[in-house]
Amino acid sequence: MSDLILTPNIESHDDFYADLLAAHEGLSKAESDAYNARLILILANQIGERDTLRAALDAAKRKG
Amino acid sequence: MNKIFEVPLYAYERSEDQDAPTPVRHPVVVIGAGPIGLAAAIDLAQRDVPVVVLDDNDKVSFGSRAICFAQRPLEILDRLGAGKAMVEKGVEWDVGKVYFDERQVYQFDLMPEAGFQFPAFINLQQYYFEDYLVQRARALQAEGKPIEIRGRNKVEAIGTHDDHVALEIETPEGAYTIEADWLIACDGANSPTRRMLGLDFVGRVFEDNFLIADVVMEADFPTERWFWFDPPFNRGQSALLHKQPDGVWRIDLQLGWDIDKEEEKKPENVIPRLKQMLGDDVEFELEWVSIYTFQCRRMEKFRHGRVLFAGDSAHQVSPFGARGANSGVQDTDNLIWKLKLVMDGHAPEALLDTYNAERVHGADENILNSTRSTDFITPKSEISRVLRDAVLDLSERYEFARPLVNSGRLSVPCTYDGSPLNSADALDGGPHRTRPGSPCPDVPLGEGFLLPLLADRFTLLTIDADAPDGFEEDGIPVTRLALKSTDDTSRALARRYLGDAKSAVYLIRPDQHVAARRDAWNEDLFRAALRRATGKEL
Numbered sequence: 041m042s043d044l045i046l047t048p049n050i051e052s053h054d055d056f057y058a059d060l061l062a063a064h065e066g067l068s069k070a071e072s073d074a075y076n077a078r079l080i081l082i083l084a085n086q087i088g089e090r091d092t093l094r095a096a097l098d099a100a101k102r103k104g
Numbered sequence: 105m106n107k108i109f110e111v112p113l114y115a116y117e118r119s120e121d122q123d124a125p126t127p128v129r130h131p132v133v134v135i136g137a138g139p140i141g142l143a144a145a146i147d148l149a150q151r152d153v154p155v156v157v158l159d160d161n162d163k164v165s166f167g168s169r170a171i172c173f174a175q176r177p178l179e180i181l182d183r184l185g186a187g188k189a190m191v192e193k194g195v196e197w198d199v200g201k202v203y204f205d206e207r208q209v210y211q212f213d214l215m216p217e218a219g220f221q222f223p224a225f226i227n228l229q230q231y232y233f234e235d236y237l238v239q240r241a242r243a244l245q246a247e248g249k250p251i252e253i254r255g256r257n258k259v260e261a262i263g264t265h266d267d268h269v270a271l272e273i274e275t276p277e278g279a280y281t282i283e284a285d286w287l288i289a290c291d292g293a294n295s296p297t298r299r300m301l302g303l304d305f306v307g308r309v310f311e312d313n314f315l316i317a318d319v320v321m322e323a324d325f326p327t328e329r330w331f332w333f334d335p336p337f338n339r340g341q342s343a344l345l346h347k348q349p350d351g352v353w354r355i356d357l358q359l360g361w362d363i364d365k366e367e368e369k370k371p372e373n374v375i376p377r378l379k380q381m382l383g384d385d386v387e388f389e390l391e392w393v394s395i396y397t398f399q400c401r402r403m404e405k406f407r408h409g410r411v412l413f414a415g416d417s418a419h420q421v422s423p424f425g426a427r428g429a430n431s432g433v434q435d436t437d438n439l440i441w442k443l444k445l446v447m448d449g450h451a452p453e454a455l456l457d458t459y460n461a462e463r464v465h466g467a468d469e470n471i472l473n474s475t476r477s478t479d480f481i482t483p484k485s486e487i488s489r490v491l492r493d494a495v496l497d498l499s500e501r502y503e504f505a506r507p508l509v510n511s512g513r514l515s516v517p518c519t520y521d522g523s524p525l526n527s528a529d530a531l532d533g534g535p536h537r538t539r540p541g542s543p544c545p546d547v548p549l550g551e552g553f554l555l556p557l558l559a560d561r562f563t564l565l566t567i568d569a570d571a572p573d574g575f576e577e578d579g580i581p582v583t584r585l586a587l588k589s590t591d592d593t594s595r596a597l598a599r600r601y602l603g604d605a606k607s608a609v610y611l612i613r614p615d616q617h618v619a620a621r622r623d624a625w626n627e628d629l630f631r632a633a634l635r636r637a638t639g640k641e642l
């Protein structure tokens with residue numbers, strides 16, 4: 041079983057979201073894409089578990 | 105400069121078969137004296153099975169081609185009498201450096217696991233490998249072993265029958281026909297045998313070209329593997345520099361899809377490219393240049409009645425990860441003992457279908473690995489390039505990203521999980537790496553090593569366990585090798601074969617793969633395991 045959390049779990053969610061937007065500020069489209077890619081890889085490493093990562097990949101496929 | 109590949113090694117000689125009134129029947133004919141055909145023939149001759157090898161050429165491989173030989177193939181080649189010569193001549197390396205854009209992002213040390221007779225891998229030109237195999241075949245001939253290599257014998261037509269195969273052969277002195285009980289087709293990626301039998305070869309072509317150059321230089325580059333992603337001297341592409349013996353360096357330059365191959369191959373175009381890479385002041389001489397388009401594909405089945413396919417004729421991979429020749433050697437290692445048992449009437453023909461099952465599994469593993477490497481090295485879409493570059497950028501600062509960098513995963517032997525020849529694992533606490541289906545890992549034993557003691561026949565390996573000295577089932581002998589865990593002071597034997605178990609008994613196949621294991625001897629169960637391992641329970 042995967043441990044993917046799909047209920048609210050982000051501490052100070054509004055602050056996090058603002059940080060995410062701020063991180064992209066002033067970046068070109070290409071720089072933003074590269075930044076996102078690095079971020080995904082860093083977060084994936086934090087999760088580590090194959091099943092959880094797979095569940096996250098699947099969850100992201102579903103739009104609403 | 106080394107031009108061994110220009111000297112005829114098995115020159116054409118007229119054979120008695122050419123003057124026979126009716127076609128002569130041979131037990132086994134091998135088409136192709138490439139590395140895989142030669143390995144098959146040597147294995148057969150060592151088991152006293154008469155074999156004729158036909159090759160349309162009379163020289164070793166042109167250019168160096170395969171240069172990286174991994175531990176498991178070296179162990180197999182040691183059993184075939186060529187492994188030690190290869191290691192003596194070959195170059196060993198441990199350090200790899202990865203460059204991205206203009207900078208080195210990281211370097212790694214392979215730190216190979218200790219306690220093996222053979223190194224993790226060596227670099228050696230394919231022509232040396234073939235030369236050693238030909239020398240070994242000659243030595244076997246001198247001992248009176250039934251092996252013959254016929255140069256400039258080109259197979260032109262093949263007729264398949266229920267109990268034999270007929271071959272029409274073209275020579276400088278005209279055509280003749282022979283027959284074979286069994287045919288092993290080792291005639292390379294463009295296999296004429298495959299074509300003549302109308303068989304498929306499906307897979308994926310990578311829309312990319314690579315320039316492969318061997319240069320001779322007196323440079324003081326260290327013995328390391330250097331890989332560049334998107335370097336200034338080959339923008340948007342990749343490059344590889346690898347050392348071989350005799351001051352020869354292998355250079356791979358990715359060229360992209362829309363190129364004129366003939367133009368790119370001309371020295372006046374190659375030399376400036378290499379100068380950009382090596383620097384203007386480095387003196388070098390071109391030994392061999394070639395341009396390749398990579399394919400990853402395999403035949404649906406490696407056995408078609410009395411015709412068995414092995415090596416590149418059966419499967420083709422991209423060179424990243426050095427799996428071509430390495431996996432072909434594992435094909436023949438798997439095939440020959442089975443063929444010998446079937447020919448001697450000690451096993452049913454169905455045993456040969458397990459050659460297909462096990463080596464298709466191996467080929468799929470190799471194709472998967474080499475496809476992934478190729479996808480990393482040559483990203484196929486904008487987003488895959490973005491992700492690839494992100495991995496490379498991160499790898500410079502953060503260790504976690506380095507394992508994701510894929511410039512070729514080096515060939516490791518295949519475990520035949522799920523093979524119909526395996527008995528269920530019955531060794532509680534036994535190590536995962538020696539579960540049924542696994543190739544036996546080597547272990548130091550005093551002055552020697554374990555693997556040479558397991559060669560060519562079925563072995564009952566006992567560790568801190570009692571058992572009879574051997575047994576026989578349906579004419580197949582099994583010999584015991586009795587060891588104590590204390591025989592190896594480095595404790596590798598206990599780590600690799602006992603794990604948490606107190607004792608162990610292993611049934612080991614002639615190709616050094618584990619067929620069955622349990623904690624103690626049990627006659628009925630080991631007889632059943634032997635029957636299973638020889639295809640009698642299929």
Ligand SMILES: Cc1cc2nc3c(=O)[nH]c(=O)nc-3n(C[C@H](O)[C@H](O)[C@H](O)COP(=O)(O)OP(=O)(O)OC[C@H]3O[C@@H](n4cnc5c(N)ncnc54)[C@H](O)[C@@H]3O)c2cc1C
Nearest residue numbers: 136138140160170171172259291292415416426428429430
């Ligand atoms: C650039 C490059 C780099 C590579 N690097 C590596 C590496 O580092 N490590 C690795 O393991 N592999 C590597 N490989 C792959 C390796 O070279 C092949 O996997 C290997 O040569 C296959 O051996 P083979 O005996 O199956 O076929 P081949 O070597 O192709 O031999 C086939 C033989 O069949 C003969 N033949 C063909 N048709 C007929 C006929 N009609 N009648 C009689 N004879 C015939 C040919 O003359 C030839 O001698 C590389 C390949 C390339 C191209």
